[in-house]
Amino acid sequence: NRKGPPMIQAVTTPQQQAEYRRRIAGKPYFESVLGTHLALFGAHPASGWMFYLLPGTAVLELRGGSGALCGGLPDDEDTREELQGFLRFLHVDCLRCEHPLPAAYANTWQSGKPLTLWTLPQGHALPPPKPPAGKWGLTLDTAPSMLPISRLVFAESDAEADEFYSTACTALAHGYGTCRALLYNGKPVCTVGCYEQSTREAYMAAGVTAPEWRGRGLAGWLIASLANELAAEKDVCFLCLPHLREFYQRLGFVQNGMIQQYTTDWNIK
Template sequence: MIRLVESAADAARFAAALADPCDPVAVETAARFAAFSGLPGSGWRFYTGGEGEPSFALAVRGASALLCGSADGEEAALLLKVLGARRLKTACPGPLPGWRQDAAFRVFHAPAGGPKARPLPEGFWLNESPSLLGVTEFLWGGGSLAAHRDRRSADTFYSEICTMRNRGLAQIWTLEENGVTAATAGAYAVTENAALLSAVETAPAFRGKGCAGALVCALARRFCGQGRAVCLVARPGAEGFYEKLGFEQRGLAYGHAAPEND
């Protein structure tokens, strides 16, 4: 039976489904749980199975959900319908009956020890603690978050990354020239054993200068040096970029849509 995570025993079963540092969905779910499980006003809800059942972790906020492990498909589908979730991210191609897989993304991992270092372009400055409001506006003006450009989504994103960074669960960098942000990359989910890189963006005027590559490699090397596994989910068309940086493809992550007649 699916139950809301409320007790230490529930939390232990939830965490048991998130042990794989090579699963980007597990890393994202674990970091969100660490940040928001004690903040009901955040909108996040966390579910797991009962004692003796296979471990799984289900995280839901608004219309989006993350699922790790094997939940009862019928029950999980019904719960998501009740909660109004329409999008599901997993590392499995078909976890719920009736849900339609509509996206598959290549997952990349940094090699042991991190990718080869790349020098920062001449004249650029690495900012390891940029304004998160500035980062939010920069991303909303680029392509990384093109599907979520409404003001409410931007405000939610900004609020979440502030909480995550304040709790040591995210690290976001920018590369700047003369006070102007040229590029950004971040680990938007950091756990004890892993870091998930995402939201890599370069302003059009600075593309082709090596800004994003230098940022991604520096950030990945920082986490690898701390003993953390580093992974990312590549946007379509960006796979070659990460391969050139030395990242290795290991698996897929999937997006699913709710049944159209719901």
């Protein structure tokens, strides 16, 4: 039997939190997103967020059945068995990873479509598209109510909308982000926000346009405007699905790698 401290350590002490932040420092997406979540929820186990130090240089963030894995794992049997057993016990079936999982995990985890990582470096600016505010009766709101925003972002899932609303409101209340929306008759029809950031990086997310308002350039203008605003002080990054790559290339963002996605079904393993 293996002796010594556990390979997977829950982040509970100030020293462990400092090590967690050290491991994600300088990692695009992970530094801002995991760092914000640790700051907001690390001291509140009842929040549902969980944070762990793993063997090697890796960290793990979990919430519900989803996880984010940043850093390098040793490719040995002990590490693999302990991590697989841990994830199975918690029924984590979705992982977002900085690096591809070692080949030995392939029997359990299926690779999905990777997400493209985009960036706008600090001090740079995108060519601003023609502003739509004022056209079609639209107005720009720089601090919109988050309840209707959550319903726009997750129009097909009340549970996801409620979860987004709670997390976004917590981030905004603690100074971790900002939201922008274009309103029509007081109702948001296009939005984008920043709900996670570090001292060096701002992560943009939840860029959505209502279906009946698409094709008018609303999202391009709103995204570029907020990115330019944030890039005056920090690097800006975000993720997108493969079918949106051309859209963000046209706006002028620079591709900065890929984030891997994996799923599993423990019921058939």
